[in-house]
Each structure stands twice: as structure tokens, then as C-alpha cells.
Amino acid sequence: MSTALEITDLSVSYDGVRAVRRVSLAAQSGEMVCLIGSNGAGKTSTMGAIMGVVPSTTLSIKLFGEEIGHLKPHQRVQQGLSLVPEGRGILTRMTVLENLQIGSYPARSTPVQVQADIERMFTTFPRLKERAHQLAGTMSGGEQQMLALARALMCHPRVLLLDEPSMGLSPIMVDTIFRVVEQVHKSGVTVLLVEQNAALALDIADRGYVMSSGTITLFGDANALAADQRVKEAYLGE
């Protein structure tokens, strides 16, 4: 199995205050890896730094063995990395269709390819098809999360970074989103998932990392982490 994503010594500071300290993590090709931890642990900062949208000092970020740490975010997208950010990051004053079209820009797809990708997204998310001409900002939270995920998939990522996809969603909508995440994973995409809902994350992931106060404190097989007393007490409410 090849290594899809390999992060070495990633650190993030805000105004001189260290939020993430020398984090190293990896995901093998086709793996689903989760990153769990309490509020403010540094998960979102880590995801942003991997994507290049949050400044960091990082020794190395490798995507399928190629160093991408020096690349701009859109260049990282071209290399096969996509982020669905926390809070979704969709363009609220544009329609669903426009959001999907813009989502395809970094991939430099041909118009025929873009159209095929939009149809693919509409098959995966029929709700988005029904609402193709609706302004994204007027959709429900769950619909916006679907759009954010669909937009990231327009670029055919090889590695998908998902930051808190369940945030603020009803249980039914969480089910819908996670079913698609599982489909995407089964299609061979490597997934790095940040989730506040640790039980859900450890249930769906192959492996996990636990983050606390800016550092990785535990990692391992997802089942083993879910059975770990420290994880149970701190994150699973048991």
C-alpha cells in the first residue's frame, strides 16, 4: 500500500501563540483516517495548514510521495487534494450550479467534463439537482453541506480533507452525508476526517489520531481507539 498523505512536523501559530505543535500524521492510499479531539485542540488549523490556506511551518507535506508543502492551495487541488472546510465555505450568493462550476476551476476540466461531473453530482445528490438554480445561502444546513462536499468532488480529489461534516446537522442529514462519504471512500479516495462526533468518526474510519492542546496524543486502529479507556472517558462520554 502506498502512502497517500504524509505530514511531518506541522506547526501553526496565531500571533505568536502556538495552536499546533509539530504534528505528524499519515494516511495510506484508500484509507479513511479520522482526527478527533476537543474544541480548540487544533484540528481545523491542521486541516487548513495541509491545504495551504492556514500559514504553517511544516517540515514536509507529501501527496503520494511528492512534496506539495511549497505549493499554493489551488496547486495542491491540482495535485489531487481537496478540502471541505468547517462551516462549508460555499459561495452563498451564487446558485448551486454556479458553486459546482466554480468548484471545477482548479481542476482545469474541459466544459464537457464539467457537465459530466455536474450530472454525476446531481445523481449522487438529487436534492442539489432540484435546487440547481437556488442561491446556496438560502439552502438548509444539510443541503449546504451536500453542496460543499459535491463542490470538492468536482475536482476529482485523490485525498479528501473533511472538516466536521456533521456539524449542526440533523441525524438524518448526518446519515445522508456519511453515506456519500463512505461511497467516496469505497471508490478509492483517501479521506482525512475531522469530527467532533468521535463515536461516528471511529465507527467509519480505519485508523484515528487523537489531538489535544495542539499535539497528537494517541493514534492507532479505530476499533482499538474506540475501546481505549482514555478515549472513552474523554471523547465518547462513557
Ligand SMILES: Nc1ncnc2c1ncn2[C@@H]1O[C@H](COP(=O)(O)OP(=O)(O)OP(=O)(O)O)[C@@H](O)[C@H]1O
Ligand atoms: N485565526 C485565528 N486567530 C487566532 N487564533 C486562532 C485562529 N484560528 C484558531 N485559533 C486558535 O487556535 C486554537 C486551535 O483552533 P482550531 O480551530 O484549529 O481547533 P479545533 O480543534 O478545530 O477546534 P473546534 O473543534 O472547536 O473547531 C484555538 O485555541 C483557537 O482559538
